[in-house]
Amino acid sequence: EAMTAVSGTRDDVLAVLDRLGVDRAVLAGGDIVARSPIDGGEAGRVTTLSAADVDALVRKAHAAQLAWRVVPAPRRGELVRLLGEELRAVRTDLGLLVTLEAGKILSEGLGEVQEMIDICDFAVGLSRQLYGLTIATERPGHRLMETWHPLGVCGVISAFNFPVAVWSWNAALALVCGNSVIWKPSEKTPLTAIAVQAAFERAAAKFGSAPDGLSILAQGHADVGQALVDHPLVPLVSATGSTRMGRAVAPRLAARFARAILELGGNNAAIVAPSADLELAVRGIAFAAMGTAGQRCTTLRRLIVHEAVADRLLDRLAAAYRSVKVGDPREAGTLVGPLIDKASYDGMVKALAAAKAAGGTVIGGDRVDVGSGDAYYVRPALVVMPDQAGPMLEETFAPILYVVRYRDLDQAIALQNGVPQGLASSIFTTDMREAETFMSPAGSDCGIANVNLGPSGAEIGGAFGGEKETGGGREAGSDSWKAYMRRATNTINYSRSLPLAQGVQFDI
Ligand code: NAD
Helix, strand or coil: CCCCCCCCCCHHHHHHHHCCCCCHHHHHHCCCCEECCCCCCCEEECCCCCCHHHHHHHHHHHHHHHHCCCCCHHHHHHHHHHHHHHHHHHHHHHHHHHHHCCCCCHHHHHHHHHHHHHHHHHHHHHHEEEEEEEEHHHHHHCCCCEEECCEEEEEECCCCCCCCHHHHHHHHHHHHHCCCCEECCCCCCCCHHHHHHHHHHHHHHHHHHCCCCCEEEEEHHHHHHHHHHHCCCCCCEEEEEEHHHHHHHHHHHCCCCCCEEECCCCCCEEEEEECCCHHHHHHHHHHHHHHHHHHCCCCEEEEEEEEECCCHHHHHHHHHHHHHHHCCCCCCCCCCCCCHHHHHHHHHHHHHHHHHHCCCCEEEECEEECCCCCCCCCCCCHHHHHHHCCHHCCCCCCCCEEEEEEHHHHHHHHHCCCCCCCEEEEEECCCCCHHHHHHHCCCCCCEEEEECCCCCCCCCCCCCEEEECCCCCCCEECHHHHHHHEEEEEECCCCCCCCCCCHHHCCC
């Protein structure tokens, strides 16, 4: 495909860092390469921490939390309100930095910052709604209730593909819940993390009385994440990334009885039923499968199509796959930007070869030349499979959509549930019985089950997360905040006698 050479990310990165109030000196050197997947160019290097540094930072965050936990929650909400204001002020530039560092198209970069603003708004409201219950007691002259208290230092480990939103989902809730936060961002996206930390610090300065160390950035590789996971002063770690990472982290947290919020890999499906609105389905599938170049945890990776509509749907999808604009995500009209790096591209090549070996027919999937050998762009791949097997059972973090046909809904639901992951799912149908069955206890086994839209692109109001190898964690909306607090059950006796529960007698 003809295309002008993609370049110039280094200058763009430096200019946007200036506008975001980040000192260019952060790029002076270190073990982390700050690179843009747009042209593969290096903007500079960022310093990593050692495990010993992490200990000192956790102690600082712990001291901050001891002061913060007794600040009234609505007052804590004021800090998060100010953070939301700072994010509004830098929305365009921070969104652009997400584009530059993670390779998302501009509207998705902006959308990610919007998501941060949304969760701040949610958390501000929540700061006045950290409700406990008053419960009917069986004992006369008693009151039974529960209260929610701050937990401590919350560790956040995040992935490259949502370099800023994941921190905010955790931090906005953790802060109003009376906790401090220590963040280990992906080593592939160090600069967006620095820009977010700068925004937090401006909000804290305006707030005036935030304890020092309430939100700390800990840059580094997996060893820094592991130091957080193992630290006795970190009672909760929220870790977003691959199932491989979750398998390393979960047993270590369990060994010291710390809490884990695990947001791991997905292998998300959509069922297209005979009654589906096919035009709508094509649009929903296109965004969910090709958006973010297939690098969302909720990306649509498996399409389960009824045999009566499969040919018609596949014709339309193939046309969309052939025509979608792949290229520089800074350019208007581009819908598919780059893969994050060479390893990601190699993974895609390997999966497509395995799909062919398993009898799959591949449309697309070729590398697109953008005039920079260090950047990895691909045409999204549509792979028609004889059955659900081989690479279709795994998450390959690239734009590959596998397609299988089905005959009846039970079979389709069994296919949907027949993978180790359990994040997001959807059905396209106008048949009410099918839609309800899909969302019923006998339907999708995922944390997210949608009707007439794709599996990706959640809003913050709902609890976000998935089952099975996705890790079981929930964050963002609904009552996800409860994971960031500890619950105390209180019984108060305001009588002059001492009745025991269950009628037990113990007279001395
Ligand atoms: P990754 O697992 O390579 O890295 C994620 C983070 O974990 C990074 O910060 C990394 O440094 C850290 N890490 C890795 N090993 C660790 C260890 N042993 N101890 C502590 N920390 C460790 O993932 P990635 O390539 O950055 O992101 C892509 C993956 O993330 C995909 O599998 C995707 O599905 C998943 N993801 C899931 C969600 C979700 O909400 N379920 C959201 C976004 C991404």
